[in-house]
Amino acid sequence: MTTFRRRVAEWRLPYLRPAVIGFPQWFPKAIIFDSPQEATMAFPHLQQPSFLLASLKADSINKPFAQRCQDLVKVIEDFPAKELHTIFPWLVESIFGSLDGILIGWNLRCLQGRMNPVEYNIAMEFLDPGGPMMKLVYKLQAEDYKFDFPVSYLPGPVKASIQERVLPDSPLYHNKVQFPPTGGLGLNLALNPFEYYIFFFALSLITQKPLPVSLHVRTSDCAYFILVDRYLSWFLPTEGSVPPPLSSSPGGTSPSPAPRTPAMPFASYGLHHTSLLKRHISHQTSVNADPASHEIWRSETLLQVFVEMWLHHYSLEMYQKMQSPHAKESFTPTEEHVLVVRLLLKHLHAFANSLKPEQASPSTHSHATSPLEEFKRAAVPRFVQQKLYLFLQHCFGHWPLDASFRAVLEMWLSYLQPWRYAPEKQAQSSDSQPRCVSEKWAPFVQENLLMYTKLFVGFLNRALRTDLVSPKNALMVFRVAKVFAQPNLAEMIQKGEQLFLEPELVIPHRQHRLFTAPTVTGSFLSPWPPAVTDASFKVKSHVYGLEGQDCKYTPMFGPEVRTLVLRLAQLITQAKQTAKSISDQCVENPAGHSFLSWLGFSPTDPNGLYPANDLDEMGQDSVRKTDEYLEKALEYLRQIFRLSEAQLAQLTFALGTTQDENGKKQLPDCIVGDDGLILTPLGRYQIINGLRRFEIEYQGDSELQPIRSYEIPSLVRALFRLSSTINRRFAGQMVALCSRDDFLGSFCRYHLTEPVLANRHLLSPVGRRQVANHARGPRLSLRFLGSYRTLLSLLLVFFVASLFCIGPLPCSLLLVLGYLLYAMAMTLLTERGKLHQL
Numbered sequence: 001m002t003t004f005r006r007r008v009a010e011w012r013l014p015y016l017r018p019a020v021i022g023f024p025q026w027f028p029k030a031i032i033f034d035s036p037q038e039a040t041m042a043f044p045h046l047q048q049p050s051f052l053l054a055s056l057k058a059d060s061i062n063k064p065f066a067q068r069c070q071d072l073v074k075v076i077e078d079f080p081a082k083e084l085h086t087i088f089p090w091l092v093e094s095i096f097g098s099l100d101g102i103l104i105g106w107n108l109r110c111l112q113g114r115m116n117p118v119e120y121n122i123a124m125e126f127l128d129p130g131g132p133m134m135k136l137v138y139k140l141q142a143e144d145y146k147f148d149f150p151v152s153y154l155p156g157p158v159k160a161s162i163q164e165r166v167l168p169d170s171p172l173y174h175n176k177v178q179f180p181p182t183g184g185l186g187l188n189l190a191l192n193p194f195e196y197y198i199f200f201f202a203l204s205l206i207t208q209k210p211l212p213v214s215l216h217v218r219t220s221d222c223a224y225f226i227l228v229d230r231y232l233s234w235f236l237p238t239e240g241s242v243p244p245p246l247s248s249s250p251g252g253t254s255p256s257p258a259p260r261t262p263a264m265p266f267a268s269y270g271l272h273h274t275s276l277l278k279r280h281i282s283h284q285t286s287v288n289a290d291p292a293s294h295e296i297w298r299s300e301t302l303l304q305v306f307v308e309m310w311l312h313h314y315s316l317e318m319y320q321k322m323q324s325p326h327a328k329e330s331f332t333p334t335e336e337h338v339l340v341v342r343l344l345l346k347h348l349h350a351f352a353n354s355l356k357p358e359q360a361s362p363s364t365h366s367h368a369t370s371p372l373e374e375f376k377r378a379a380v381p382r383f384v385q386q387k388l389y390l391f392l393q394h395c396f397g398h399w400p401l402d403a404s405f406r407a408v409l410e411m412w413l414s415y416l417q418p419w420r421y422a423p424e425k426q427a428q429s430s431d432s433q434p435r436c437v438s439e440k441w442a443p444f445v446q447e448n449l450l451m452y453t454k455l456f457v458g459f460l461n462r463a464l465r466t467d468l469v470s471p472k473n474a475l476m477v478f479r480v481a482k483v484f485a486q487p488n489l490a491e492m493i494q495k496g497e498q499l500f501l502e503p504e505l506v507i508p509h510r511q512h513r514l515f516t517a518p519t520v521t522g523s524f525l526s527p528w529p530p531a532v533t534d535a536s537f538k539v540k541s542h543v544y545g546l547e548g549q550d551c552k553y554t555p556m557f558g559p560e561v562r563t564l565v566l567r568l569a570q571l572i573t574q575a576k577q578t579a580k581s582i583s584d585q586c587v588e589n590p591a592g593h594s595f596l597s598w599l600g601f602s603p604t605d606p607n608g609l610y611p612a613n614d615l616d617e618m619g620q621d622s623v624r625k626t627d628e629y630l631e632k633a634l635e636y637l638r639q640i641f642r643l644s645e646a647q648l649a650q651l652t653f654a655l656g657t658t659q660d661e662n663g664k665k666q667l668p669d670c671i672v673g674d675d676g677l678i679l680t681p682l683g684r685y686q687i688i689n690g691l692r693r694f695e696i697e698y699q700g701d702s703e704l705q706p707i708r709s710y711e712i713p714s715l716v717r718a719l720f721r722l723s724s725t726i727n728r729r730f731a732g733q734m735v736a737l738c739s740r741d742d743f744l745g746s747f748c749r750y751h752l753t754e755p756v757l758a759n760r761h762l763l764s765p766v767g768r769r770q771v772a773n774h775a776r777g778p779r780l781s782l783r784f785l786g787s788y789r790t791l792l793s794l795l796l797v798f799f800v801a802s803l804f805c806i807g808p809l810p811c812s813l814l815l816v817l818g819y820l821l822y823a824m825a826m827t828l829l830t831e832r833g834k835l836h837q838l
Helices: 036-042 048-062 065-078 088-096 117-127 132-141 156-163 193-207 223-235 291-311 316-321 335-353 371-398 405-416 439-447 449-463 471-484 489-501 531-547 559-588 593-599 614-618 620-641 645-654 681-688 713-729 731-738 743-752 765-771 788-803 808-837
Strands: 147-150 188-191 670-673 676-679
Touching: 048 065, 048 088, 065 117, 065 132, 088 132, 088 193, 117 132, 117 223, 132 193, 147 193, 188 193, 193 223, 193 291, 193 335, 223 291, 223 335, 291 335, 291 371, 335 371, 335 405, 371 405, 371 449, 371 531, 405 449, 405 471, 439 449, 439 489, 439 531, 449 471, 449 489, 449 531, 449 559, 471 489, 471 559, 471 620, 489 531, 559 620, 559 681, 620 645, 676 681, 713 731, 731 743, 743 808, 788 808
Parallel strands: none
Antiparallel strands: 147 188, 670 676
């Protein structure tokens, strides 16, 4: 081994520079030592690790990113664990950010290869599962160092449980809770280096502030997302075994694993916890090394941390409280969070499906099965199922009714289809028909029954409240219907419901987590003789375990859900008609129509028929997509629930599909009440989505109606004040003129009076009682001069007159003369009309 000679002030690794560390001026800069340890021994009052940490902190400010990473690699290689453990917490925080979200660290959630290729490649190489950072973790792991992690930053249910001195169910927290000397506040977990690193890595997705909307970042291209994928592929391999920990040196020893607690043996992974009794933290069992579990302790830790940090934000009690409309949300996931969870679920399915057929079959289970094979079999039901169900329930009930729900939807659909990630994927048939779901997946469907049925009902309730005319919302309905319409899937779901609803003489109270007691030579995963009873018991155990013993189950193929499906079919039909109506309206109205309406040269409709949606922005192609999605969704729903063509035809007829002019002259669906028409829920939906409308006409004082978009607000208000002053001052004279029976009286009545409100057809029954038989006296109205149309018309007339050498004054006189002739003609026509009515 070569002699390690360096000058303290001028080391090859620039971490003990006097300018940074603050060496005194008398310090001999030419002293030579054979190693860094010798320098520490020579000056015991100078603790070298603190100097190393101070130097690294200074370099993090002064040096570029690439140089800092190169220096860190050298430090990890050259310094022993005794000196590296001091910098480890700071280094982890500087990479992943602080737990309070103030420090963003390397900002891995925004780091992309196409935007910052140099920094991206350096960071990915440094944080790779086989990279320098993981070498540091294993180097510290070999020395059995522990690092404190504050309980206050754990997910809500876990934090509340520990603060109440109750040990959480997950074995991840067993034997790790550390009480402060004074008690009460400041609870910490004592984590080994690997756990500490993975805790920070997982929580950085949650604790860091959400990405701004203006920053368009594709999550799947970010360093964080790709690192999650690499860690999953490394520690949860679909082929082979987990790579052994990297040794810090060729002759060094591999780090010892963190042993699992014997309270959770591998043989019981297929089940839930063996006891529901709450264990006090003071009763934490001692940990004995289990040699059989050494090879996968990192895999188990990684999965548990990911599930706990990303999914365990809702407990069953909290979920039941969240059903109240006044409940305050404790945690709101982001779209980025959901996408990362979907990546986890997809990989877990591939991980579990990588079992060979003889290993996956419970009948071949024996003690010779390796821990990794046991872990593959139990990863999803043991660690993921319950927390994912509560997470999805919260998302379905509280996510905004917009297109961002697509991320939650695809995460749910990915979990429902483990066969998509099986190695023996069947080829698509030549006629492009979806392949049949094999009967081998029936146990998965039955043991995840609520994931299929109750969440499907939750989606139906969301779909009934969304605008299905939007192509994005139509696509979501199509995706769900397509997945559930896969051949044989609906039958397996229905079979699972039959097993759950099957009567049973004795239902063990809250003992559904124990299927049978293990024997000396038997196994927890051994088959039980009565197959049907066993399957029924498993389904009941699943439902009661997720919803509690008092749950009220609504069958997916029962009458209540069927009614919801029929309502959805109605709305799909309505949405198809609306899309066609919008398409026809867009074709009829040229691009410049709205501009002319703004100027007032074409009819304006302040109460437009259709509200704005993304069809207006995307055009005919979106109409075609919407119609295609909804048509296929309707067909899939017919297949799933066995709806007949006659039922769908009856729905179409009930909705009034033969609308006059695409429904523009039909009233919304309503019933007749004591005070007039009352909207039904269908009628409200028709109005909200622009399917139908009432013909609304302003029937109040024309002078007080709201200012229109084609009017100048300030000018309208000024003209109103002027006309009001004139009306107050000359009110008597105007009444006298309008009372005359000659032509002058008729001329004044034509200009100074408006039709009596009593002669109008009042639509509102309330208005009929309040304003009927109310006529106003003669008055002057100048509001027409405040519109853009009038002013632009006058400007155009003066411009044309100037071309013929007609000045403003003569032009004004001609305008007044022309209007007088027009008004006299209209007066005569009005009087003749009144005579004919008499």
